[in-house]
Amino acid sequence: MAFGDHCGEMSRWITAQCCENMVEMVDNPVDNLCCGAGGGAWAGPYAKERIDFGKWKADQIKATGAEMVVAACHNCRDQIKKSLTKEFDLGIETKYVWELVSDSLVIKPWTKTEITKARKKRNAQFVRDGVDLEEL
Amino acid sequence: MEVLDLDKRPKSKLELDPKWANICYTCGTCVSACPATGLVPGWNPRTALRAIALGLEQEVIDSKWPWVCTLCGRCQFKCPQGAELLKTFRKCRTVRDRDKVPGSLHKGTMMNIEKGNNLGIPRDDMLHLLASLGAEMEEDDEHASCPGFYVPVDQEDANIIVTMNSKEPFAEPDDMKFLWRIFHAAKESWTVSSTNWEGVNWGLFSGDDESMKIQVERVLENARRLKVKTILYPE
Missing domain, CATH: 1.10.1060.10 (Alpha-helical ferredoxin)
Structure with a gap:
């Protein structure tokens, strides 16, 4: 598992709790390069430049040898998952850090009382907002 | 020269x-x-x-x-x-010049100012989508199902208010469930706003400081209106 961001220790710690073998992308966070889709580039028209920029990130990801890369940002995740993986044949799975947590959960089912209480609140909300559950 | x-x-x-x-x-x-x-x-x-x-x-x-x-x-x-x-x-x-901002950044920013999110998703469509995804979460068997789950909208005094990324309701609605499943497991008290829920601030990227500020003010205003102390901004 490799963590692809420069967004901080908390995400790193969370990732480590979910994976037995987390590896760092690089030794120094300042060398953990931008994915190439930052600053709005994912929504921009300069696809060739975005991909060429992303080659640096693709090389860093490849060098980790990891099976999964975790991103804490929508742009990084989309760039790696939808573009770099294909362009540079990365053969890697990409997840949001909160997706990794979600996938790692073993959820204890709520009690009947909790469920009844939640549904009552939900139904009141639907009435207030004019949402008809039968129509969904 | x-x-x-x-x-x-x-x-x-x-x-x-x-x-x-x-x-x-x-x-x-x-x-x-x-x-x-x-x-x-x-x-x-x-x-x-x-x-x-x-x-x-x-x-x-x-x-x-x-x-x-x-x-x-x-x-x-x-x-x-x-x-x-x-x-x-x-x-x-x-x-x-704003008409020379490349791509959809300026268009999305203006859409956000006008409609409350970058892609112009109407309020009623969003409320129905959230209700429908919530119902799926109760039955979802690919992951653990979450009976009792729904998306709390405009709920006052929640612990956390969460912004949303318009790309998700628009194109990848199931991706919203990752965060929701965590809230469900943690029995977190949380809510989203029915309006101005956009978390993606394209004014930041397009260099439009005025629109960027309006967007931030809206996120703060939602939290104040619903008396929520913590804003979760998963961008």
Whole structure:
């Protein structure tokens, strides 16, 4: 598992709790390069430049040898998952850090009382907002 | 080649202090640090900053350099002279005419100002989508099902208010369930706003400070209106 961001220790710690073998992308966070889709580039028209920029990130990801890369940002995740993986044949799975947590959960089912209480609140909300559950 | 008279530089739109011409040593550390070096012929952090310092800022503003640059800030971090390269390149975006902002950034920003999210998703469509996804969560068997789950909308006094990324309701609605499953497991008290719920601030990227501020104010206003103390901004 490799963590692809420069967004901080908390995400790193969370990732480590979910994976037995987390590896760092690089030794120094300042060398953990931008994915190439930052600053709005994912929504921009300069696809060739975005991909060429992303080659640096693709090389860093490849060098980790990891099976999964975790991103804490929508742009990084989309760039790696939808573009770099294909362009540079990365053969890697990409997840949001909160997706990794979600996938790692073993959820204890709520009690009947909790469920009844939640549904009552939900139904009141639907009435207030004019949402008809039968129509969904 | 025309000689540049530095005393006759046009007034800077970027409001760059003229002493910056001396601050930059032209060492090129920024060029080595920048993954975008080589992507736009003629431009890199050093040539762009030098051009601006020498009064040729319009050439930089008109080039695609400030938009191929992802504003990662590595140039500025590495600069031994403390030149504010990141800030300067973003300012180049700010001073470009709005109808020349590349791609959908400006369009999305204006849509957000007008409709409350970058993609113009109407309130009722959003409320029905959230209700419908909530119902799926109760039955979802691919992951653990979450009986009792629903998306609390405009719920006062919740612990957390969460912004949403319009790309998800628009194109990848199931991806919203990752976060929701965590809230369900933690029995968190949380809510979303029925209006102005957009978390993606494209004014930041398009260089539009005024719209950026409006968006931030809306996120704060939602939290104040619903008396929620913590804003979760998963962007």
